[in-house]
Amino acid sequence: MTSLSKNETAFTAAQWEEIEREEHDRVYAHLDPFQGSDVIDPARVMIWEDYCYKAGARPDRGHRTRRLFELVDIDNLEGKRILDVGCGIGQYSVFFAMKGADVTAFDISPVGVERGKQIARVNGVEDRCRFEVANASDMPYADESFDIVIYHEVLHHAIKYPNVREETLRVLKPSGKVVISETLRGNKLLSLARRISMSGEEAKGDVILETDDLRGFANGFSAYRIEPMSLFFMLKRVFHSRTRNPMVRFLLWSIKKTDDALLAAFPSMRHFCGECVMVMRK
Numbered sequence: 453m454t455s456l457s458k459n460e461t462a463f464t465a466a467q468w469e470e471i472e473r474e475e476h477d478r479v480y481a482h483l484d485p486f487q488g489s490d491v492i493d494p495a496r497v498m499i500w501e502d503y504c505y506k507a508g509a510r511p512d513r514g515h516r517t518r519r520l521f522e523l524v525d526i527d528n529l530e531g532k533r534i535l536d537v538g539c540g541i542g543q544y545s546v547f548f549a550m551k552g553a554d555v556t557a558f559d560i561s562p563v564g565v566e567r568g569k570q571i572a573r574v575n576g577v578e579d580r581c582r583f584e585v586a587n588a589s590d591m592p593y594a595d596e597s598f599d600i601v602i603y604h605e606v607l608h609h610a611i612k613y614p615n616v617r618e619e620t621l622r623v624l625k626p627s628g629k630v631v632i633s634e635t636l637r638g639n640k641l642l643s644l645a646r647r648i649s650m651s652g653e654e655a656k657g658d659v660i661l662e663t664d665d666l667r668g669f670a671n672g673f674s675a676y677r678i679e680p681m682s683l684f685f686m687l688k689r690v691f692h693s694r695t696r697n698p699m700v701r702f703l704l705w706s707i708k709k710t711d712d713a714l715l716a717a718f719p720s721m722r723h724f725c726g727e728c729v730m731v732m733r734k
C-alpha cells in the first residue's frame with residue numbers, strides 16, 4: 453500500500469461532494485442564525501464581529517468577517533458583481549446585495565441554497581441576489597463575469613476539488629479581486645487542540661489550511677496578501693457558549709487587546725496566528 457501525498461485524499465471529488473453535501477444539508481436544515489427571523493439589519497451586521505465581548509451581538513465568525521467586509525469595500529458595492537462561493541445559507545450574499553451589489557451565490561448544498569433564496573426574499577433583494585446549486589470546480593458562469601469573488605470559510609473545503617483556482621481566475625474580471633476568510637494552521641499548540649476537538653471533522657472534509665496552501669492558491673494571480681490574526685484570542689472557542697457572562701466578555705476583550713498589542717510590537721508572532729484573511733488580485 454502506498455501512502456497518499458498531502459494533496460491527495462482518500463475519496464474522489466464526486467465522493468467528497470456527496471459527503472459534504474449530506475453534511476451541510478443536515479446542518480442547514482436546522483441552522484437558525486437569526487433566532488427565528490430572517491430579517492438582516494445591515495447596521496447590526498457590522499457589530500457581529502464583536503459578539504464575544506459585546507452584549508447582545510449575534511454570534512458570528514468574528515473579526516476576520518469584519519476585515520473581509522473592509523477588503524470587499526462594503527460601503528462601495530453599488531454596481532459591483534459579486535460571486536459568493538460556497539454561500540451556505542447565504543446570509544453574507546444577501547447582506548452584499550442589501551449594500552447594493554449584484555450577487556450570484558452558489559453552494560453544493562441544495563438545502564443551503566433554498567434557505568438563501570428565502571432570506572433574500574424576506575429582505576427584498578431576490579432580484580439582485582441569485583442562488584444556485586453548483587460546485588466551485590465547475591462554475592456555471594461566463595469568463596470574466598465578476599468584480600469580486602468571496603470565499604468566506606469555504607476554501608478549506610473547496611481546495612481539494614480540481615480546477616477551483618483555475619475556475620476562480622476564469623470567472624474573475626481583469627483586475628478583479630478574491631477575498632478569503634479562513635482558519636490557519638500555524639501554531640503547533642493550537643493545531644494539537646484542534647486535532648483533538650475536531651477529531652472526526654476531517655473525515656467530513658473540514659481541514660485547516662497552512663500558509664503554503666494559501667500561497668499555492670494565489671498562483672496565477674498578479675498579487676496577494678495574507679493577513680494573519682488571533683493569537684490567544686483563539687481561546688474564544690473555549691468560551692463560545694459563555695459569552696452571556698460579563699466576566700467572560702471582559703476576559704475576551706482583554707485577550708483581544710493583548711493580541712493586537714503583541715502583533716503590533718512583534719510582527720513575527722503572526723506565524724502563530726490561528727485565523728487569517730487573504731486578498732488576491734487577478
Ligand SMILES: C[S@@+](CC[C@H](N)C(=O)[O-])C[C@H]1O[C@@H](n2cnc3c(N)ncnc32)[C@H](O)[C@@H]1O
Binds near residue numbers: 537
Ligand atoms: C463552513 S461553510 C461556510 C458557508 C458560508 N460561506 C458562511 O460563511 O456562512 C462551507 C460551505 O462550503 C460549501 N462547499 C464546500 N465545498 C464546495 C464546493 N466545492 N463548491 C461549492 N460549495 C462548496 C459547503 O456546502 C458549505 O456550505
